[in-house]
Each structure stands twice: as C-alpha cells, then as structure tokens.
Amino acid sequence: MLIDSGAIATVKLNFNALPPIKLRFIEPMYARLVNELPQGREWLYEVKFDGYRCLAGKDASAVTLWSRRENLFTKQFPQIAQACERLPPNTLFDGEIVALDETGRVSFNLLQHHRSKAQTLVFYAFDVLIYRGQSILKVPLYFRREVLRRIFEDIKVAPIGMSENIEAAPTDMIRVAKEFGFEGIVAKRKDSVYESGKRTGAWVKYKVNRGQEFVIGGYTPGNPIDALIVGYYEGGRLLYAAKVRNGFVPQLRRDVANKLKGLKIDNLPICESTREETYPVGVDQGRDERLCVAQTGAGRTNRLHRMDAGWSPEAFKLCGAEGR
Secondary structure (H helix, E strand, O other), X not given: OEEOOOOHHHEEOOHHHOOEOOOOOOOOOXXXXXXXXXXXXXXXXXXXXXXXXXXXXXXXXXXXXXXXXXXXXXXOOHHXXXXXXXXXXXXXXXXXXXXXXXXXXXXXXXXXXXXXXXXXXXXXXXXXXXXXXXXXXXXXXXXXXHHHHHHHHHOOOOOEEEOOOOOOOHHHHHHHHHHXXXXXXXXXXXXXXXXXOOOOOOEXXXXXXXOXXXXXXXXXXXXXXXXXXXXXXXXXXXXXXXXXXXXOOHHHHHHHHHHHHHHEEXXXXXXXXXXXXXXXXXXXXXXXXXXXXXXXXXXXXXXXXXXXXXXXXXXXXXXXXXXX
16 A cells, blocks of 8 residues: 555555455444534545435446445435446445435435435445455545545446535534535544444534434324324433424324334333323334434424434433434
8 A cells, every 4th residue: 555745635555455355235334423523634524414324335247235224225226226337346335325305405304205206316425445346444534535536536427426525614514514404514534444333433423403313212193193202211211302293294104103013012111201191102112123203403393304213222312312
C-alpha cells in the first residue's frame, strides 16, 4: 500500500497485497449518536440519508442487495439491482437506498409506504468493503473512499451514485441538512477501519431531526388500532413514554396491525403505564424481532414517523436511542 506525499488524492493501492475474500454479506458498521459534531482534520463528513441501509454486492453471475439484517432487497428494488450490474465484479458496497419526492427531497414515508409514488429511488454508496475479490475492511477509510471515488468516476449510471464528502463548517452542514430534509450528518475518522457489526465511536452521527425512537409495548384496539403505546428501557424494565396517534393514516394502521398480529399477548409489558379506559393489548418483547417508532416533536405532539425492526433493548433508552 503506497501513498504519494501523504495526499489522499494521489493514493496508490497495492491490491495484490490485500487478502482475498469471497463475496458475501457483511454486517455493516454503525455510527454512535452524539449531541455535537466532532471537529478537526481527522474527520470526514457525509449526509445521513433517511432511508434503508443496504449492502450491494456483485459476483461473477448476479447482483445481490441485502438489508442491514441480511434480508434480501434485490427483488424489492429491481432498477437499483439492474444498475449495479455495471459495477466491478466481486465487489461489495455499503450504502443507503432513499426515495425522492417530486421536489427532490428525501422521503422515508414514500420509501416505506408509497414507493410507487416516489419520483425516483436511489442507492447512494458511501463505502466499499470488498473490491474485485480483495478485502479492504482493514484499509483506512480515506483509502476506501478513494477506491469508491475511482469506481464511480469510471461508471456513471442512474439510479446509483456515490455519497460525497461535505467540506463545510458544522453549522453550515446542519443548516443545509435541515433545508433539504436530510436526517442528519455522519462524521467518520479518516483512519478508521471497517469494524463489522460494531459501534465504536470512529463513526458518529448527529441527527437534525430530534425525534426519539421507542419500543412498541402495546396498543389500544380500534379499526383495527387506535393508538400505539410506546416506551423505553431503563434498568432492564420497559417504561411508559407516550401514546401515539398522529401520523396514523388508515393504510398505515392496517400495515402496523398486520405486523403486530403475531406478537399479541394479554399483558402489557410496559411498567408504570398510564391508566387506559380501553384495555390495551400487549406486544411480545421476548421475540428477536422488536419494533419501534420515532416520536417527533421532543415532548410536544407524538407523531408516528417510521417503524423499524430488529433492535435490542439496550438501544432504546430515553434521550439516547442509537438507531441505524
């Protein structure tokens, strides 16, 4: 591995010295939530898109798209899979699938519930983990980003592209993120290696949207669901946080009801719940697949923003939900 005068723009990689690896799913590296963006020349900054984390791999025969939990996305996003056929063989990318509305703004609601109405679906790659059958997981981030840049310099095909670094003051980055409806800003150490499945602090995220993510502990019935009852973990107990009704459009109510159908239990698992006139239905927390919502408004109106699955209880503590 060679560097010309330490300049990132003139990086030279000796790929023959890197270990070979068969293309496969690799659990992504995660960013730690922070209340303030770090500053300094050792950090790179990117936009945090509000979409689906996706690993895109191409071997000699086909393209495969995986979710962060190794579920297959290939058939859900055929146009993206088809575009990825132009990428180098035996290469694995880490990135995000996002939906854009008619104004060009990112919309998670369109991605999750109204995909056919989205103006376009885009895969933004922000890292490369395997390149032409060689593992670059242990190569510092600035080398991996240079490899990524060179790939997309040679191949320009919609609807896939590279998530570019942002070179601006943190206050300007936050202002732009708010203006364009991005979820936040991610800062990554330039020298960080890719640590699969870990949240080491070498990558951090600052959320512009100050919504809080909670576990669904139950719901009150009513055509088919009236409201969700959500909570957070503290000392091993699931404590009551709020009831969520806003943002619960009829189609979403039906979708949520279907997702919760197999998790119904008699007793509400949330401790210290508010008294309910309608007897609430509990949601089983003993399953591997837990569900969450984001409460927006920071203590004002509780509005259902999104639903995700697969988080551990430790991720849901008041004023500190880690998310993706």
